[in-house]
Amino acid sequence: MKPKGDQMEPVVLDAIMLSDSTIREVGTNKLSLIGCFSFFNAAAFPFPAPNFFVTPFITNLSGIQKRINVTVRIEDPNTGHVAMSASGTLETTGDGQEFPRTFIFDRSFPFIGVIFPGAGMYKIQILVNSEPIGNREFEVKAISAQA
Numbered sequence: 001m002k003p004k005g006d007q008m009e010p011v012v013l014d015a016i017m018l019s020d021s022t023i024r025e026v027g028t029n030k031l032s033l034i035g036c037f038s039f040f041n042a043a044a045f046p047f048p049a050p051n052f053f054v055t056p057f058i059t060n061l062s063g064i065q066k067r068i069n070v071t072v073r074i075e076d077p078n079t080g081h082v083a084m085s086a087s088g089t090l091e092t093t094g095d096g097q098e099f100p101r102t103f104i105f106d107r108s109f110p111f112i113g114v115i116f117p118g119a120g121m122y123k124i125q126i127l128v129n130s131e132p133i134g135n136r137e138f139e140v141k142a143i144s145a146q147a
Helices: none
Strands: 002-004 007-009 012-024 031-037 039-042 052-059 067-075 082-091 110-111 119-127 133-144
Touching: 012 119, 012 133, 031 052, 052 067, 052 119, 082 110
Parallel strands: 039 133
Antiparallel strands: 002 007, 012 031, 012 052, 052 110, 067 082, 067 119, 119 133
């Protein structure tokens, strides 16, 4: 949350996407998410997940000065244990001292070597400047091989 006159106006988390890969186009700065998914299927546990990306889409950053720190955490909601986290920093460019309200932050964070101890629901938590702004759940499903 940040001050906006007499009121507190929250940063908005529009979406959290999971994908196998991402591509940032040079010149246009367009982001392509390749192989989007909502869950993992695991035949055995602990499950070493294939490498993947988490991409949050964050808006309404006006009032935040010059720089934001974004952290993405994968948590086991039953224990609160953080399976893995990734973070990055974004700074304004040019003469602007703060982000415009309409700016959309859409950076992809790689997750390599995540191991899920068991089946169940896991949570992706997004933090901006160490403050939680939103989350989403996703499932790691136990499957058995078909004959």
